[in-house]
Amino acid sequence: xxxxxxYIVLRAEKLTKAYPVGRGRRLLALDGVxxxxxxxxxxxxxxxxxxxxxxLARCALRLVEPSGGEVWINGRPVRPLGAMALAALxxxxxxxxxxxxxxxxxxxxxxxxxxxxxxxxLSMPAEKRERRAQTLMDMVGLTAAHLxxxxxxxxxxxRQRVGIARALAAEPNLLILxxxxxxxxxxxxxxxxxxxxxxxVELGLAxxxxxxxxxxxxxxxxxxxxxxxxxxxxxGPTREIFERPLHPYTRALLSAAPVARFGAKRQRLRxxxxxxxxxxxxxxxRLVGRCPLQQESCASRRPPxxxxxxxxxxxxxxxxx
Ligand SMILES: Nc1ncnc2c1ncn2[C@@H]1O[C@H](COP(=O)(O)OP(=O)(O)O)[C@@H](O)[C@H]1O
Ligand SMILES: [Mg+2]
Numbered sequence: 001x002x003x004x005x006x007y008i009v010l011r012a013e014k015l016t017k018a019y020p021v022g023r024g025r026r027l028l029a030l031d032g033v034x035x036x037x038x039x040x041x042x043x044x045x046x047x048x049x050x051x052x053x054x055x056l057a058r059c060a061l062r063l064v065e066p067s068g069g070e071v072w073i074n075g076r077p078v079r080p081l082g083a084m085a086l087a088a089l090x091x092x093x094x095x096x097x098x099x100x101x102x103x104x105x106x107x108x109x110x111x112x113x114x115x116x117x118x119x120x121x122l123s124m125p126a127e128k129r130e131r132r133a134q135t136l137m138d139m140v141g142l143t144a145a146h147l148x149x150x151x152x153x154x155x156x157x158x159r160q161r162v163g164i165a166r167a168l169a170a171e172p173n174l175l176i177l178x179x180x181x182x183x184x185x186x187x188x189x190x191x192x193x194x195x196x197x198x199x200x201v202e203l204g205l206a207x208x209x210x211x212x213x214x215x216x217x218x219x220x221x222x223x224x225x226x227x228x229x230x231x232x233x234x235x236g237p238t239r240e241i242f243e244r245p246l247h248p249y250t251r252a253l254l255s256a257a258p259v260a261r262f263g264a265k266r267q268r269l270r271x272x273x274x275x276x277x278x279x280x281x282x283x284x285x286r287l288v289g290r291c292p293l294q295q296e297s298c299a300s301r302r303p304p305x306x307x308x309x310x311x312x313x314x315x316x317x318x319x320x321x
Contacts, residue, residue, distance in 0.1 A: 006038035008075070009174045009206045010060060010093070015069035017055050027279050029055040031230040032069065034305060039173065042200065042207040044217040044238070046253070047227030048275065053210045056227070057176045060208075061095060062086060074173070091121040094167035098179040100159035104151040110137075110162050111147040114169055121170035136165040139202075141195060157188035164195065168203070176208045181216065193220060214257045218242055223311070226250045229278055229286040232305055236312035246308070246319045248291050285316070293318045 017030040029052045037043045045053050058064040060071050071078040097103040114133045118124045134144045140161040181189040225235040234247040245251045251269040271290040285298040305315040
């Protein structure tokens with residue numbers, strides 16, 4: 001039996017974002033990123049703060065206009081869409097933000113928050129909206145009584161549940177979760193992660209799950225893509241990446257994390273110095289000057305992200321040799 005190619009819900013090709021920062025200089029927040037998320041899977045995007053994870057999420061949805069490249073959502077190119085078509089697209093893909101406090105309007109009750117997408121995307125009449133709102137509360141572990149509350153009357157965990165209910169209201173098949181538990185108390189993080197896992201199975205959702213927390217990523221993701229300074233340096237199945245990281249940056253990132261918990265036997269690898277500036281970077285590997293494996297060729301061009309088999313990609317010819 002041959003298995004059909006997976007249905008791709010999100011595809012980005014050479015996605016680029018450069019912010020002008022004065023005197024003709026450009027901050028390259030995204031440098032030609034290729035990415036695919038298949039239906040029903042969780043792709044985690046990991047990387048240190050400032051590596052471009054949020055920019056990637058926002059550019060994929062055109063919440064921020066990309067400087068270049070293409071994005072397809074459920075097979076449709078996003079770039080040509082006008083405002084109306086773009087608004088309709090947000091039925092299929094929704095974002096959950098890091099800070100539910102900042103992403104919920106303090107003047108809106110939970111009912112208003114949850115009814116809004118039902119009205120906008122599905123043109124549901126009021127009675128049907130209310131039934132759906134109650135179902136959504138139930139799905140995210142809240143009750144109908146919470147519909148009358150304002151965000152400030154809820155705990156951080158409850159607010160994020162409302163953020164998730166709002167995102168799910170119009171039945172998208174892809175959620176982009178940008179550090180969804182980073183602003184929450186450690187004690188409620190696990191509950192929200194479990195909720196997300198359960199909803200994914202029940203609803204067949206795909207997640208682009210953004211996090212800098214390797215523990216969380218290992219728990220949540222089917223596949224992992226590692227970002228460094230605006231580019232993906234390595235990707236592959238979660239277990240493979242954690243147990244046999246190939247890119248020196250990934251190896252350093254995992255070395256810095258508590259090793260015992262990942263149970264991988266590998267040599268520790270440290271990078272020298274600090275992350276360089278993303279402003280006007282040279283056409284070279286971004287690890288030049290920091291990498292113990294560095295060779296002359298690393299400084300002469302930026303290594304492309306290549307398929308290295310077993311569902312893995314890698315932007316380091318030296319690590320492979
Ligand atoms: N509006 C902006 N103007 C200029 N630079 C920005 C802007 N937004 C983000 N950046 C820069 O882009 C880079 C990537 O940022 P971001 O996507 O927020 O990273 P992450 O989410 O991985 O922490 C950082 O260097 C950041 O300072
Ligand atoms: Mg971010």
